[in-house]
Amino acid sequence: MEAAELEQESFLDLIEARRDALIALTRDLIRMPTLNPPGEAYLEICEYLAARLKTRKFDIEMVRAYGTPGDSDKYPRWNVIARREGRTPGACVHFNSHIDVVEVGHGWTTDPFGGELIDGKIYGRGSCDMKGGLAASIIAAEVFIDAFPEFNGAIEISGTADEETGGYGGVAYLAEKGFFDPERVQHVIIPEPLNKDRVCLGHRGVWWAEIETHGHIAHGCMPFLGDCAVRHMGAVLQEFETSLYPSLAQKHTAMPVVPEGARQSTMNINSMHGGQAEPEPGFTGFPSACVPDSCRLVLDRRYIIEEDPEEVRQEIIDILEKVQSERETFSYDIKELWHVTPTMTDEDAPVVRSVAKSIEKVLDKSPEYVVSPGTYDQKHIDRIGKLKDCIAYGPGILDLAHQPDEYVGVDDMVDSTKVMALSLKDLLGA
Ligand SMILES: [Zn+2]
Numbered sequence: 001m002e003a004a005e006l007e008q009e010s011f012l013d014l015i016e017a018r019r020d021a022l023i024a025l026t027r028d029l030i031r032m033p034t035l036n037p038p039g040e041a042y043l044e045i046c047e048y049l050a051a052r053l054k055t056r057k058f059d060i061e062m063v064r065a066y067g068t069p070g071d072s073d074k075y076p077r078w079n080v081i082a083r084r085e086g087r088t089p090g091a092c093v094h095f096n097s098h099i100d101v102v103e104v105g106h107g108w109t110t111d112p113f114g115g116e117l118i119d120g121k122i123y124g125r126g127s128c129d130m131k132g133g134l135a136a137s138i139i140a141a142e143v144f145i146d147a148f149p150e151f152n153g154a155i156e157i158s159g160t161a162d163e164e165t166g167g168y169g170g171v172a173y174l175a176e177k178g179f180f181d182p183e184r185v186q187h188v189i190i191p192e193p194l195n196k197d198r199v200c201l202g203h204r205g206v207w208w209a210e211i212e213t214h215g216h217i218a219h220g221c222m223p224f225l226g227d228c229a230v231r232h233m234g235a236v237l238q239e240f241e242t243s244l245y246p247s248l249a250q251k252h253t254a255m256p257v258v259p260e261g262a263r264q265s266t267m268n269i270n271s272m273h274g275g276q277a278e279p280e281p282g283f284t285g286f287p288s289a290c291v292p293d294s295c296r297l298v299l300d301r302r303y304i305i306e307e308d309p310e311e312v313r314q315e316i317i318d319i320l321e322k323v324q325s326e327r328e329t330f331s332y333d334i335k336e337l338w339h340v341t342p343t344m345t346d347e348d349a350p351v352v353r354s355v356a357k358s359i360e361k362v363l364d365k366s367p368e369y370v371v372s373p374g375t376y377d378q379k380h381i382d383r384i385g386k387l388k389d390c391i392a393y394g395p396g397i398l399d400l401a402h403q404p405d406e407y408v409g410v411d412d413m414v415d416s417t418k419v420m421a422l423s424l425k426d427l428l429g430a
Pocket residue numbers: 098129130163192193
């Protein structure tokens with residue numbers, strides 16, 4: 001039988017037949033301890049991926065993100081981008097996975113870097129987030145290339161650094177270098193662990209800022225001679241409680257954010273510090289008596305696509321101005337720390353339609369469309385790369401990410417591999 005005449009059933013059987021290869025690849029990836037911070041074993045994993053993909057005639061580019069946060073000769077920020085050209089020019093489908101994993105933490109009953117296979121689950125730090133997804137995309141591409149060697153267009157697979165710390169030495173850097181130019185790449189799938197039956201269209205926006213209130217230092221036994229910056233910040237917090245939080249709770253979004261609680265605007269007080277610095281651990285002395293002359297608060301505001309980013313900022317300024325009008329000696333500074341606009345790919349976009357169709361074929365159910373409460377590398381592809389046809393889709397249960405005894409289910413990986421392979425077939429017109 002001609003490869004091009006492969007029926008869908010037998011094409012999917014080819015993936016079933018690669019189950020052991022998928023397990024072996026996932027375990028290999030977990031055994032490389034790509035901890036971030038500090039950024040361990042990035043070169044090792046990139047070289048491993050490069051060697052593997054060369055056997056399917058991928059062209060390899062190794063890119064170090066020189067000078068990005070955390071990059072050093074000891075912990076270089078390496079990325080690998082592999083591209084396989086088809087027989088004739090056409091659309092390019094890109095699978096982007098981050099190679100880094102977060103710290104291990106406590107509470108493990110399995111070896112975090114052992115890749116143990118127990119009852120159909122592979123355990124390890126990064127198994128779910130997101131080495132299982134990376135392995136699935138590689139097997140999907142390999143099966144597709146073997147079955148349809150004459151395909152049109154191109155396939156890219158990238159392993160990128162530092163997603164867990166903002167992606168500046170990874171996707172952001174590559175997007176600035178043109179790797180996500182819509183001229184070069186047309187469809188992007190990020191195999192983050194969103195569950196095998198869900199298509200993640202994007203994420204809410206983020207605005208981080210630091211507020212500082214100012215006071216005047218004096219002896220603590222005569223506070224009336226000073227001006228307490230912490231009390232000024234208390235007035236700001238009071239205003240947050242009485243006016244800001246109730247108004248955020250009223251801002252509901254049409255974005256299908258999961259979990260439900262995040263289907264509105266939210267704000268976390270990330271940290272607050274006023275007065276004397278915390279003593280070193282083990283210091284046995286007493287604090288000295290002083291009125292705090294500074295209090296700093298870091299806020300983490302998550303906003304919805306219906307909100308204007310300028311209004312998100314202005315809402316906080318308005319509160320500070322109101323407090324200032326009520327308190328004679330109140331003064332403040334505000335500094336923006338980080339800003340990412342919300343993004344949501346249209347449900348009618350080609351990559352969404354294609355993956356949704358593939359989910360229906362493989363799992364015999366309609367996909368769920370979701371939006372992530374927090375951001376991931378899609379932000380850089382959207383904002384720097386200007387590439388809009390992008391989703392997150394991959395195996396694994398999101399809640400297990402960053403937890404002890406993180407695992408990815410083998411059956412889930414096999415199903416996701418089938419979905420990815422069918423989408424390649426569909427998007428590349430094989
Ligand atoms: Zn991740």
